Amino acid sequence: MPRAQFYNEPAQYQIALDQTRIALALEAQKRSTGSYPESLATLPPGLPRDVATGQPYRYEKSPDGSFRLWSTDLDQADNGGVSGKDIVYGLPKPK
Numbered sequence: 561m562p563r564a565q566f567y568n569e570p571a572q573y574q575i576a577l578d579q580t581r582i583a584l585a586l587e588a589q590k591r592s593t594g595s596y597p598e599s600l601a602t603l604p605p606g607l608p609r610d611v612a613t614g615q616p617y618r619y620e621k622s623p624d625g626s627f628r629l630w631s632t633d634l635d636q637a638d639n640g641g642v643s644g645k646d647i648v649y650g651l652p653k654p655k
Contacts, residue, residue, distance in 0.1 A: 571611055572647065575631045578608035579649035582617060582629055596621050612636055618646070 585603045590596050597603060600619045610617050612632045618641060620628045629649040630641040639645035 574611050575647050576649075578611070579617065579629050579631070579647075582607055582619075583649060586627060586629075595625070596627050 582600065582603075585607060586596050589603060598621055600607065600616055608617075609615060610631045613636055618628075618630045618632075618638055620641060622628065628641040630646040632638055632646055637645075641648050
């Protein structure tokens with residue numbers, strides 16, 4: 561998939577939808593194994609790619625048992641999932 565030549569509201573909605581689909585796959589993995597995977601590569605094939613870069617979405621399993629999932633922003637630079645610089649999806653810390 562080529563890099564996005566624009567970044568607008570529809571692209572942001574697509575990113576939100578993609579991240580939700582990935583988050584559902586992550587939740588299914590957690591229910592099956594008891595924890596989130598170390599990487600997205602262990603999830604079933606066919607998950608969406610980042611519309612900003614055409615690459616897989618960025619993902620990090622956190623030590624507290626949660627995860628961060630993010631897309632680059634307009635600059636197409638990976639800022640490590642920093643909210644405000646990247647488009648970040650996350651679940652609250654488990655209780």
